[in-house]
Amino acid sequence: MVIIYFNNEQKEDLQFLQELSFEVGSKIVQVSIDFFKGNYNPKLLQNVSTKLNLPQLKVERCVYALSYLFTESSKLSLSKSDFLESVNAISPTKEIEECLLESYQKNREEMRRILSEMSLKLPSIDSLQWRLDVQISSRRTSNEAKPVYLLKLKTSDNRTVWFQADYNELESMTNQLEIALKESKSQHYKRIKKYIK
């Protein structure tokens, strides 16, 4: 069982939710979800706090604490019971608890996707295009008939690399990558996967 721990400050910030009506509380929860997704707008916070007649600083800190709650729960992929257990630390009302759980469950996948985008990774391959030419002549040689592959590789960091390859190299590259692909179906991999789980 995995539970999130809040420090005292965060507990205080979250207690703030208790003092609010359900409507207001759920509005703030929504703001924190948007905040997490990247739609952070300080003006919005200001508007919300004036509209709801609440001190802005308290609203802001509550939003931060809620974001922490959602980030950690998505990161750890908390189950329903673990999530509720964690939220219990601030002894919320039934309604607030339900609201939090609902927001969490609805948005969990998207939040995990955003987190994995932010994670460490090498640029990945976008596309590989190829063209088969036959080199006939150049300024210095003529009467040739050499097949040559032109390749264009695009990676996710917007780099485009052009290169050429002859048939043998391309064939050997294909064979190597096929072997690599087979590895994901090998016994060794399956054993490791099971062991780590």
Added chain:
Amino acid sequence: MELSKTNLNSLSLLKKIPKSVHQELLSLIFGVLLQQADETEIEKSQSLKQIDSTLLKEVFSGLITIVIQAVKANLNAKSLAQFLKDTSAPAEFAGLLVTAYGKTFQKIKEIHLETTGFYLKKLIDINWRMDYIIKSNKIEQIDKPVYFIDLNLQKKDGQIEKLKFSCDTNQLQDLVTTLKDAVLAKKSLK
């Protein structure tokens, strides 16, 4: 074969060079073409030094051009012999030239013409590695395999550039399918 008048003229100039020197001249020419010797050999040779330098220069450059043009046009020894018959080249010299040419023209082709052609970076090697991602500091329970692919590309001057990228299983599958299509395309050519 595209040869200028001056080049062809160098063949007739051969008559001015003593026959005894012909073989040495030929060795020098082919030595230079095969990158085993350079023009400083002229200084070292007693007989070559004695020839008037303008004459030597003209004959030397003319002959080198003829040989390179012949390699470019993919002439074999027989065709070269045929060509030389129609020029003013002294018969004995032509014979020596054709023999030397026959032995070396493939090598000359490799050394000069294929390395001075222009091309894009060339794929010479591929390395791959498969990892299993467990977790990161941002997200846990990832549990997915990832492939790291490393391509070695060689530039014209011999420098090697490494191209690294990652992909997941689906992307690798797509990549392998694309490459297989490319390989099949060539098979249908022959």
